[in-house]
Amino acid sequence: MKTTREDNDLGSPAAAALWRRVRAGRTPQGAAAPDALTIAAYADGTLDLEARDRVEAWMAASPEALDLIISARSAAAKPYPPAPARLVARASGLVAGRRAIVPPASGGVLSWLAGWTQPSVWAAATAAMLLAAVISFEVGREATITLASAAPVQADDSIDISPSTDDLL
Amino acid sequence: MSGETADLDRLLGGDKAAWDRFVGRFAPVIYAAVHRRLGPAGRGGDAEDVAQDVFVRLCARDFHLLRSYDAARARITTWLTVIAGSAAIDHLRRQRGYTQSIDDVPEASLAVDPVEPALLKIPDGLLSPRQTLVLEMLYMRELDVTDVAATLAIDPQTVRSTHHKALTKLRAHFRDSDG
Secondary structure: OOHHHHHHHOOOHHHHHHHHHOOOOOOOOOOOOOHHHHHHHHHHOOOOHHHHHHHHHHHHOOOHHHHHHHHHHHHOOOOOOOOOOOHHHHHHOOOOOOOOOOOOOOOHHHHHHHHOHHHHHHHHHHHHHHHHHHHHHHHHHHHHHHHOOOOOOOHHHHHOOOOOOHOOO | OOOHOOOOHHHHHOOOHHHHHHHHHHHHHHHHHHHHHHHOOOOOOHHHHHHHHHHHHHHHHHHHHHHHOOOOOOOOOHHHHHHHHHHHHHHHHHHHOOOOOOOOHOOHHOOOOOOOOOOOOOOOOOOOHHHHHHHHHHHHHOOOOOHHHHOOOHHHHHHHHHHHHHHHHHHHHHHHHHH
């Protein structure tokens, strides 16, 4: 097979034809797929030499792997068009309003104290106090009405202890 | 990276508002990565559902996948692009499992090619992975040297020299095989 300088020229028809025939006859050994973070690190150029070589071996064995890397690299600089509003709404709805900052502790005094860091506990306590205040006010008001409506004490009910004038003479 | 992930701790703590901000910020990234893969395959209509599946995976089991992200290793947009791209590839694989009735296949597709060029076999390891990738991207993906260089994070001159070495190796191998 004669080799001419032109045959090795980048982009030459002969070079393209040669690679296509080689590629069609290849049965590449499947290399283990790296995890997503390693693939992303490769795309961002932060892998060391050895890890980079492993990722490239995987890419060389899998057209889809190469697609992933090409996509990840080219996505970095692009401005993104907006996502469909329905997707945003559906995805947001995956997480309902949950307990917020502090995870529940396991038990004991510390867990009781930890409970007081949660806004929901404060809200419940405030509501309970307000309810107690209202109830107390109403009970007090009822009692006042009851006393005010009771009959006054009669003067005739007292005992006359002064002696009659006849007994004294 | 800190700008992209400032809210992440609050989100992982269960903060609903932080999750909503995350969705608003990264839904375009995820959707674009999914659509980029599904569109050319004629499955662009599935992009929204596949993107939704990505979000389900991210928050499942108390944000298990999202907790695996390490800002020191890669940017979150790159990481999410990889995850979304993988989800799209998995979706296409599942779709390919659907078998088509032979009556639906155009007759032209069933014709036997009259002549096929002889396939060439090379031993494993003749070309390095990088040499293989350079040839693949130049001749099968028809990328230009600049794009190949960007994908492999090397300079264009290295692409050219890698290409030259790979072709020289192949030609030498077949010359030796022919005797």
